[in-house]
Amino acid sequence: MAQMINGQLGAEGPYWDALAQGRLVLPRCNGCGKWHWPAVWRCGACGSWDHAWHEQPLAGTVFTWTRTHHRFAGTEGLDLPYATALVLLDAVPIRLNGLIEGDESALAIGAAVTGRTAFTQFGKDKIPSIRWNLA
Incomplete structure (x- = not known):
């Protein structure tokens, strides 16, 4: 379901996959705790590349x-x-x-x-x- 960009899933791929399964998930930076939407690969607040997706x-x-x-x-x-x-x-x-x-x-x-x-x-x-x- 998620769109491929240059052979990789877009940063928002987990959002679309979950929505197709009837769930809402959103990304939160594991470095500083900032929520991101639209989804990003790297946190603009702390620079972390580590995000986790949380059901909402x-x-x-x-x-x-x-x-x-x-x-x-x-x-x-x-x-x-x-x-x-x-x-x-x-x-x-x-x-x-x-x-x-x-x-x-x-x-x-x-x-x-x-x-x-x-x-x-x-x-x-x-x-x-x-x-x-x-x-």
Whole structure:
């Protein structure tokens, strides 16, 4: 599932592999404890190359959101309009994007959400994704 770059998995490979298995994992530097997203090979804070991936719950608050009314290439599998949210996770200081599903009537910045993993049709590919629901 993870993309190969020059014969190696991209730094974010474990994220995509876990998402495809229904789990969320995020990288943390073993040198200084800093969480990283997007994933990096080397910590910019302490220089360590040593990171560990930790499973995280899919829960947080809406940092910002948008509703899309027009079709973009590759989004033919989504019903219009659709809403996406950038969510600040509760457990770690990381923000992740995902589609909003279910009742959107209370969608607002600061709203509590819980998530689940899913696959989203993008063009001819099915990619692992996050779906957020208002809590």
